[in-house]
Amino acid sequence: MKYWLMKSEPDVFSIQDLALKGKEAWDGVRNYQARNYMRDEMREGDLALFYHSNAKPSGVAGIGRIAGPSRPDPSAFEPKSPYYDPASRPEAPRWWLVDVEFVECFERVVSLSEMKATPELSRMIILRPGNRLSITPVSAGEFNCILALAHTK
């Protein structure tokens, strides 16, 4: 099983929204590296840190689980969608997604500043200067460290 970090702006879609809906298609990702992680490497049962970006504070707000195999992102085929991409065709999809199901909403957000201050997390991709990738792999140690931080204090 692998571990991931997936960013979302809570004004658009938050861990609380996921808790209410139970499951959500992670659509609209239009970055090739992030797409490749979803399309090629994610498996049902993988766990993901749900990261709130552009938030107060930004940080990890909960946990989700990959709910099934990757599949073409239907929003790319929909002309009315803000994620429409005419270069993605049903017979040759360019963009893919996974479905994410709710696991846990932390009682407190593990903030970005707290993550930066935690030596065990210093190698996380999201903490590297200039990194903007919305989906990144995390190690089991990093995942468990975040979980431990969320469950203490």
Place this chain on the structure above:
DNA sequence: GCCAACGTTGGC
């Protein structure tokens, strides 16, 4: 709102 970092686009 600012701006640095980064990815994409398109002219050549």
Place this chain on the structure above:
DNA sequence: GCCAACGTTGGC
């Protein structure tokens, strides 16, 4: 294939 221009991301 290069690279300047442009758009986006996301912390602050």
